[in-house]
Amino acid sequence: MRQYTPMIQQYLRVKAEYDDAFLFFRLGDFYELFFEDAVKASQELEITLTSRDGGSEEKIPMCGVPHHSAAGYIEQLIQKGYKVAICEQTEDPKQAKGVVKREVVQLITPGTMMDGSKLAAKENNFIAAIDCFNEETFGLAYTDLSTGESKVTLLEGNQDILFDELATIGAKEVIASQGVIKQLLKGIEERCQAVISYEDQCHFSDEFQSVLDNVQDEKMNIPALRLLHYLKRTQKRSLDHLQPFSIYENSQFMKIDFFSKRNLELTESIRGKDKRGTLLWLLDETATAMGGRLLRQWLDRPLIQKKAIEKRLHLVDIFMNHYFERLDLCELLKSVYDLERLAGRVAFGNANARDLIQLKKSLMQIPAIRELLASIKDEATNRISENLDPCEELTDLLERSIVDNPPISVKEGGMIKDGYHEELDKYRDASRNGKDWIAALEKEEREKTGIKSLKVGYNRVFGYFIEVTRANVKFLEEGRYERKQTLANAERFITPELKEKEALILQADERSIELEYEIFLEIRKTVKTYIPRLQKTAKIISEIDVYQSFAAVSETRHYTRPSISADRKLTIEDGRHPVVEKVIGSQGYVPNDCYMDEKREMLLITGPNMSGKSTYMRQIALTAIMAQIGCFVPAEKADLPIFDQIFTRIGAADDLISGQSTFMVEMLEAKNAISNATKDSLILFDEIGRGTSTYDGMALAQAIIEHIHEKIGAKTLFSTHYHELTSLEEKLLRLKNIHVSAVEQEGKLVFLHKVKNGPADKSYGIHVAELAALPKELIERAEEILAELENGQLRHAAPKKEETKITGHDHEQLAFFGEPKATLDSREKKVLKEIQSINLLEMNPLQALNTLFSLQKKLKK
The missing domain is CATH 1.10.1420.10 (MutS, DNA mismatch repair protein; Chain A, domain 3)
Known part of the structure; x- marks a missing residue:
């Protein structure tokens, strides 16, 4: 240290406390960065790297940004997953004796961003804390610092339960103690794309009492306290806007694991990784940022209580039947700003006069919204109207005190009206x-x-x-x-x-x-006392917004109110895939029915590629999810059971990060469903087993179907190209064959996209290849090979100009090992007869493998 100047020594002392963050060190009108921070920041921010004398023989790398434009640079670093420590001058330079005193006034991290263009208006920005009590019990607490929303839960199960929950809330940052298993944290980084931070303090403090009032369980208290200590240490300012932690249990909602949410494209598309093309994109007609965030939360956690579902459906029905009131309500909501984040900025000390004007304008809409809801004359809307708090005193204060168009800065005057003071x-x-x-x-x-x-x-x-x-x-x-x-x-x-x-x-x-x-x-301090009332009003406004959004979409798209069946029956008449229908238009979409009851628990779906098997399966799942979040559904009629979980295996993708093949991912997702599904679950399996050899795949597919049928009893849709599996309908009482139809017209394949009972008559794979415009000679050769396969005449070797004529029965034409032989010896003929007597479809994979091993030994003798 002694080799450096006093100012650089001061920098190094501060940096030692924040070694995992960029240190923005205030020098006059600039924030400066030194040493490795400067080198890395100049690359990430594309700013000039310079150097300065610091007392050592070599010059010190340095770069900097003007303090008045630092927010944009900080936001760029946060967006890339970094942390930024803001070190300000805390002493008047004129009164300083020696180096001006400086301290870190805030640590900005991906989970503690309060504002900025990259903070999506309709998405929460959660920061979470975790604790591992044993290999199967995890504590999880999280909050959105920008809104104050805070929740805590205990998770029972393996670490995948924790990964799924963190992915569901989209945690940007996860806080853990130094003692947490590094492998677990690595999994969180990879699976959830979250930044890891550490906090070892988790003792109780009186200042946290108000936000912990609801938390009595000691195991829940620990992650909540860890999170609060981290926020207090890093933010160094008031956290009065944090709402009391609400306790929830996973079992209170429909469980949809991370992979199933991705496969169903609920909030993020598989291809573009964005909102377009998702169910959220379809349903989001919300007028406020608060409503948009709540809609996303509802999609992540569909309900499983019939009474709660019916309550939501009733309110959507009310808004559907009051068209003009809904239009007026939507116009009023468009003038309501983000009350939750405005309250957060007030508590944090970030709010300026323009924020208070936005708050005033928002509150001025509440009386009109109350009056409009009361005019509908329904018990549910009347109750909502009565609970809305317009905070008249606060509105009056802001109307009297703040000018209508104040400046951005709060230190240059021009904010307060004449006559107020x-x-x-x-x-x-x-x-x-x-x-x-x-x-x-x-x-x-x-x-x-x-x-x-x-x-x-x-x-x-x-x-x-x-x-x-x-x-x-x-x-x-x-x-x-x-x-x-x-x-x-x-x-x-x-x-x-x-x-x-x-x-x-x-x-x-x-x-x-x-x-x-x-x-x-003083005015901002007064506004701060209204934060709990503002947050309560914000919650009600966001719910109203989601209801009107559901009603608007349901009316435009001609959706139907679903009913909840008491006997586990599922009846959908003229159902559609909501997102596909919106993209291609209702005129071009072919609707389909689906019926499942106690005699029809499993549907085995066959049909050509591109015929719509996957779309049909997805639309059943999306219809169930829409019903259980309280929205109308895309069908002429829908009578649905309440599903406790949805599992999907749709599409194929290698997990390159963890080094797992397509087939391994397929098996892991199948295992997840088989291990956790109940009779009240919905399982969608699309072509299980296609990632391995034909007989392996077929054997696994059959074994999985039998296991679900006999051991679980869940509603299951299972699509396959193994036509041999259609014979299972004869032995499995609750399995039925259905197919997506297609016809040949003048040698061309025409998809009808209509689901019918019974198995498909053929696969049409070559026709699909022809539609993909593969070379004509390739298509013709494939047709030749197919004909030979169907006639049992194909040999291992490619056709040659001169071929040795092979005599004997068709089943004797192929040698088992080595080159093809013209004749078979008695041992080989005996093995062939044994193969003919085997019923592969009644074997499990292990039995099939043992039989194959035995046959191979006989041939090698």
Whole structure:
């Protein structure tokens, strides 16, 4: 340390406490970065890297950004997953003895962003804390610092349960103790794309009492306290807007694991990784940011309580049947700003006068919204209307105090209305009258001296002065003015009266600005006392917004109110995939029915590629999810059971990060469903087993179907290209064959996209390849090979110009090992007969493998 200057030593001491963050070190009007921070920041932010003397032999790398534009640079770093420590001067440089005192005033991280263009209005920005009590019990607490919403839960199960929950809430940052298993944290980084931070403090403190009132369980208390200590240590300011932790259990909602949410494209598309093309994209007609965030939360956690589902459906029905009231409501909601984040900014001390004007305008809509809801004359809407709090006193305060179009800065004046504060009005009057006196003085002196170019000016160095051009100085009476400054082309003068007025004006201006800031802080402090009421109102407004959004979409898309079946029956008439229908248009979409009951628990779906098997399966799941979040559904009629979980295996993708193949991912997702599904679950399996050899895949598919049928009893849709599996309908009582139809017209394949009972008659794989415009000669050769396969005549080797004619029965034409042989010996014929007697479809994979091993041994003897 001694080799560096005192200022660099100060920098290094601070940096040692924040070694995992970029340190923005305030020097005058700039934030400077040094050493490795400077090198890395210059690359990430694309700013110039320079150097400076720091006392050592070599110059120190340095880069910097102006303090007034630092927010944009900080936001860029946060977006890339970094942390930024803001180190400010905490001492007046004029009073400092030696190096100016500096301290970190805030640590900004991906989970603690309060504002900025990258903070999506309709998405929460959750920061979470975890604790592992054993291998199967995890504590999880999380909060959105920008809104104050806070929740805590205990999770029972393996670490995948924790990963799924963190992915569901989209946690940007996860807090853990130093003792947490590194492998678990690595999994969180990879699966959830979250930044890991550490906090070892988790003791109780009285200052946290209000937000922990609901939390009695000691295991829940620990992650909640860990999170609160981290926020207190890093943010170093008021956290009064944090709402009391609400406790929830996973079992209170439909469970949809991370992979199933991705496969169903609920909130993020598989291809573009964005909102377009998702169920959220379809349903989001919300008018407020708060409503948009709540809709996303509802999609992540569909309900499983019939009463709660019916309550939501009833309110959507009400808004559907009151078209004009809904339109008026939507217009009112468009004038409501983000009350939750405004309240957060007020508590955090970030809110400016424009934020308070947004708050006032939002509150001014509440009386009209209350009146409109009351006019509907329904018990549910009347109850909502009564619970809305317009906070009239706060609205009145803001109306009286803040000008309608205030400046962004809170330290330059111009925010407070005339007439609000008596002392401020006096300063303003003195300032305005003084300036009027200055204008009158200039006019009077021009008339007395006869100098038309004479003017009264002002600058910060000399204050007010009378300026006369050099050519006109000779016309001044001797002793009229006191000379103050000589310029090249003019002389500047003052008078005792002018200096007296100057003192009054400058004092009034300066004191006026100081007093305005003090008054604003008092107003903001008063607003802070309304935060709990504002948050309650925000919650109600967001719910209303989601209901009107569901109603608007349901009316536009011609959706139907679903009913909840009591006997586990599922009946969908003319059902559609909601997102696909929106993209291609209702005219081009072919609707389909689906019926499942106690005699029809499993549907085995066959049909050609591209015929719509996957779309059909997805639309059943999306219809169930839409019903259980309280929305109408895309069907002419829908009677649905309540599903406790949805599992999907749709599509294929290698998990390159963890080094798992398509087939391994497929098996892991199948295992997840088989291990956790109940009879009240919905399982969608699309072509299980296609990632391995034909017989392996077929054997696994059959074994999985039998296991679900016999051991679980869940509603299951299972699509396959293994036509041999369609014979299972004869032995599995609750399995039925259905197929997506297609026809050949003039040698071309035409997809009908209509689901019918019974198995498909053929696969049409070559026709699909032809539609993909594969080379004509390739298609023709494939047709030849298919014909040979169907006739049992294909040999291992490619066709040659001269072939040895092979005689004997068709099943004797292929040798088991080595080159093809013209004849088979007695041992091989015996093995062939044994193969003919085997029923593969009745074997499990292990039995099939053992039989194959036995046959191979016989052939090798």
